[in-house]
Amino acid sequence: MACGDDGKLSLDSIRDSLIRQEDTIIFNLIERIKFPINPTLYKQQLPPSNISGSFFQYLFQETEALQSKVGRYLSPEENPFFPDNLSDSIIPLTKCIPVLHPAAESVNVNEKILDIYINQMLPLFCTEADDDANFATTAACDIQLLQALSRRIHYGKFVAEVKFRDSTDEYKPFILAQDRDALMKLLTFEAVEEMVKKRVAKKAKVFGQEVTLNDSVEEMKGKIDPLLVSRLYDEWVIDGERGNEYRRQLLPSYKASRRKYWHQLQGAVKSPRSTIERSHRLILDVLQNCNVPVVKIESHEADDVIATLVEQVIQRGHRVVVASPDKDFKQLISDDVQIVMPVPKFNRWSFYTLKHYVAQYNCDPRSDLSLSKVHTG
Numbered sequence: 503m504a505c506g507d508d509g510k511l512s513l514d515s516i517r518d519s520l521i522r523q524e525d526t527i528i529f530n531l532i533e534r535i536k537f538p539i540n541p542t543l544y545k546q547q548l549p550p551s552n553i554s555g556s557f558f559q560y561l562f563q564e565t566e567a568l569q570s571k572v573g574r575y576l577s578p579e580e581n582p583f584f585p586d587n588l589s590d591s592i593i594p595l596t597k598c599i600p601v602l603h604p605a606a607e608s609v610n611v612n613e614k615i616l617d618i619y620i621n622q623m624l625p626l627f628c629t630e631a632d633d634d635a636n637f638a639t640t641a642a643c644d645i646q647l648l649q650a651l652s653r654r655i656h657y658g659k660f661v662a663e664v665k666f667r668d669s670t671d672e673y674k675p676f677i678l679a680q681d682r683d684a685l686m687k688l689l690t691f692e693a694v695e696e697m698v699k700k701r702v703a704k705k706a707k708v709f710g711q712e713v714t715l716n717d718s719v720e721e722m723k724g725k726i727d728p729l730l731v732s733r734l735y736d737e738w739v740i741d742g743e744r745g746n747e748y749r750r751q752l753l754p755s756y757k758a759s760r761r762k763y764w765h766q767l768q769g770a771v772k773s774p775r776s777t778i779e780r781s782h783r784l785i786l787d788v789l790q791n792c793n794v795p796v797v798k799i800e801s802h803e804a805d806d807v808i809a810t811l812v813e814q815v816i817q818r819g820h821r822v823v824v825a826s827p828d829k830d831f832k833q834l835i836s837d838d839v840q841i842v843m844p845v846p847k848f849n850r851w852s853f854y855t856l857k858h859y860v861a862q863y864n865c866d867p868r869s870d871l872s873l874s875k876v877h878t879g
């Protein structure tokens with residue numbers, strides 16, 4: 503969000519920026535994990551000892567101080583890690599029209615981000631060693647990555663602002679009642695989060711691949727583990743620390759307010775996207791409250807998860823019926839597996855057994871190349 507963009511503030515433009523920021527974070531991560539953790543960098547004061555704090559802190563503080571002189575922290579998107587150490591900008595810049603409420607503007611969670619980064623993230627991604635020949639380069643990578651993460655995480659403030667502006671009447675009573683749970687529920691779109699986690703895992707795979715001039719498609723080990731990137735987003739970027747656990751704790755209040763959400767869903771005609779997201783949330787809510795197990799495996803397509811479950815159930819000697827409108831499941835049909843698909847035009851369900859399939863298509867479902875492959879794992 504550039505300064506003065508207030509008039510164009512929309513969820514779509516914010517999402518575009520979040521998507522672009524994913525690239526920056528993943529590229530910076532790939533750069534940082536070339537090096538080991540380098541724990542000494544964050545702990546010890548290095549000679550000459552007139553440097554206060556660790557070598558990393560020294561470099562970061564000085565970097566921010568210099569960047570503040572050219573106005574970096576006048577941008578509403580930027581939050582400093584060391585706010586006490588900044589200078590006034592020497593460059594006259596147009597003053598931004600504030601987008602956020604002053605209370606939101608003052609929220610700065612960088613202390614927490616730094617703590618999680620050093621104590622939880624680096625151990626997850628990097629090997630445990632010191633490489634003093636690369637201390638300076640490692641610290642420079644840290645600074646780039648931390649600034650990108652901080653920008654992305656603090657962007658949540660703009661997301662909340664725009665969601666509030668789009669549906670003020672829905673938010674207002676909960677704000678007045680200071681009902682944090684209900685506000686979190688309104689702000690959270692699980693379907694979007696799933697998409698984000700899948701997309702960052704895919705980007706990590708693509709950006710981390712070795713590019714050669716050789717056309718062979720042999721699978722090479724990527725530079726970064728896509729699942730870790732998805733986990734980074736899940737645990738710390740989208741939700742903040744232990745966000746998922748927090749959301750699970752909200753469940754009792756989900757139950758209490760189900761009626762209210764039915765009502766809100768009926769009135770949700772603002773945009774098709776938000777209606778779909780709400781429907782998805784509602785369906786999940788209903789299934790969970792009816793004790794219907796919902797299986798989700800991080801970074802795996804639902805149809806692959808279903809195909810794997812089918813295989814496991816057959817191995818235990820049971821037979822399976824898969825109910826889905828997805829025609830690709832037809833390739834699972836066998837003596838032990840039937841598919842039931844809705845036929846909305848005739849307002850009925852259609853059953854496919856192996857006998858029906860072969861009679862209709864005259865081929866073995868497993869060798870039908872018109873169906874996209876579902877994978878078992």
Ligand SMILES: O=C(O)C(=O)C[C@]1(C(=O)O)C=C[C@@H](O)C=C1
Nearest residue numbers: 661689690691692694695698740
């Ligand atoms: O895209 C949105 O709707 C957002 O609110 C952004 C975001 C995110 O950080 O990626 C945050 C919370 C939602 O649950 C889903 C996604």
